[in-house]
Amino acid sequence: MIDAALAAFRQIFTPPFRAVLLKSVGLTLALLVLVWIAVESGVSKLVVLQNWWLDTAVSVLTGVGLFIGLAFLVAPISALVAGFFLDDVAERVEREVDPAGPQGRPVPAGRAVILATRFALVSALVNVAALLLLLVPGVNIVAFFAANAYLTGREYFELAALRYRPIEEVRELRRRHALRLFVYGMPMAAMLLVPILNLFTPLFGTAFMVRMHRRIAPPPAAT
Numbered sequence: 001m002i003d004a005a006l007a008a009f010r011q012i013f014t015p016p017f018r019a020v021l022l023k024s025v026g027l028t029l030a031l032l033v034l035v036w037i038a039v040e041s042g043v044s045k046l047v048v049l050q051n052w053w054l055d056t057a058v059s060v061l062t063g064v065g066l067f068i069g070l071a072f073l074v075a076p077i078s079a080l081v082a083g084f085f086l087d088d089v090a091e092r093v094e095r096e097v098d099p100a101g102p103q104g105r106p107v108p109a110g111r112a113v114i115l116a117t118r119f120a121l122v123s124a125l126v127n128v129a130a131l132l133l134l135l136v137p138g139v140n141i142v143a144f145f146a147a148n149a150y151l152t153g154r155e156y157f158e159l160a161a162l163r164y165r166p167i168e169e170v171r172e173l174r175r176r177h178a179l180r181l182f183v184y185g186m187p188m189a190a191m192l193l194v195p196i197l198n199l200f201t202p203l204f205g206t207a208f209m210v211r212m213h214r215r216i217a218p219p220p221a222a223t
Contacts, residue, residue, distance in 0.1 A: 001183070001184065001187075001212070004208060004211040004212060004215075005187045005208055007207075007211070008093075008204055008207035008208035008211060009204055009207075009208075011093065011096070011207050012089075012200060012203045012204055012207055016092055017089065017092065017203065017207075020085045020088055020089055020203065021200070021203055023085060024078070024081055024085055024199075024202065024203060025078075025199045025200070027081045028077055028078045028081045028199055029199070031077050031081065032077060035077075076119075076120040076121070076123035076124035076127060077120070078198070078199055078201060078202050080116055080117065080119075080120035081202075084112070084113075084116065085203075086112075086116075086159055086202065086203075086206045087106045087107055087112065087163075089203055089206045089207060090104065090159065090160060090163060090206055090210050091103065091104070091106070093206070093207045093210040093211070094163075094210060097210070097211060097214065098214070102164070104160075104163025104164050105163055105164075106163070107159070107162050107163060111162075115155070115158070115159065115162075119151070119155045122151060123148070123151055126144075126147040126148065126151060127144070127148075129143070129147075141193070144189075144192075144193070145186075145189045145190070145193065146189075148185070148188070148189040148192050149182055149183075149185035149186045149188070149189035150182050150185060151185070152185040152188035152189060152192075152201070152205055153181035153182050153183070153184045153185025153186075153188070153209075154174060154178075154181055154185070156185075156188070156205040156206060156208070156209035157170075157173075157174060157177075157181050157184070157209050157212070157213060157216075158170055158171075158174060159206060159209065160206070160209045160210045160212075160213035161173060161174075161213050161217070165217075173216065173217055177216055180216065184208070184209065184212050187204075187208065188201055188204065188205045188208070191204060
């Protein structure tokens with residue numbers, strides 16, 4: 001697993017992946033900036049104080065709150081953005097890992113959008129719950145790590161497997177290997193804890209889980 005994780009991490013920075021990486025990270029940062037501007041503008045219009053020092057204090061607190069809040073929303077926003085590029089990443093990984101072997105088929109665009117949106121919404125709920133636990137020392141980090149290990153292991157495995165198998169078979173594999181997928185999700189959950197590095201998690205998760213899917217259930221010869 002460690003070898004596969006290191007190989008996946010190195011791969012996302014190679015020239016074939018660079019364009020996808022730049023588009024994904026760029027769009028994620030753009031969305032985060034738009035959310036920041038929208039919330040700050042909304043607060044400034046709704047909260048109008050006569051005392052300049054109270055107004056300044058509210059602005060500072062809003063900025064701090066936004067910084068903390070957006071840190072927890074990086075995971076769902078980056079997953080939503082990257083969801084539109086992950087099939088390209090999976091295809092490139094498959095060709096590099098096993099160029100002579102069977103290659104997967106792209107997930108239909110509609111299903112890809114649904115999967116990315118569902119994952120982003122669930123991830124947002126999980127991260128908001130972790131944010132609410134912020135004042136409980138230790139618990140919030142453990143909850144954040146465990147929940148994201150479960151989510152990322154499950155969702156990125158599904159993405160990799162759907163390129164070869166029907167959804168019913170993918171879900172059965174997911175249930176059968178639930179503990180294993182949780183362990184596989186740990187490197188991705190660890191990345192989500194590190195600022196800046198967390199922006200690369202979707203591309204790393206795809207490159208990593210394409211490799212791990214082949215270990216769990218080698219792709220069928222016919223695609």
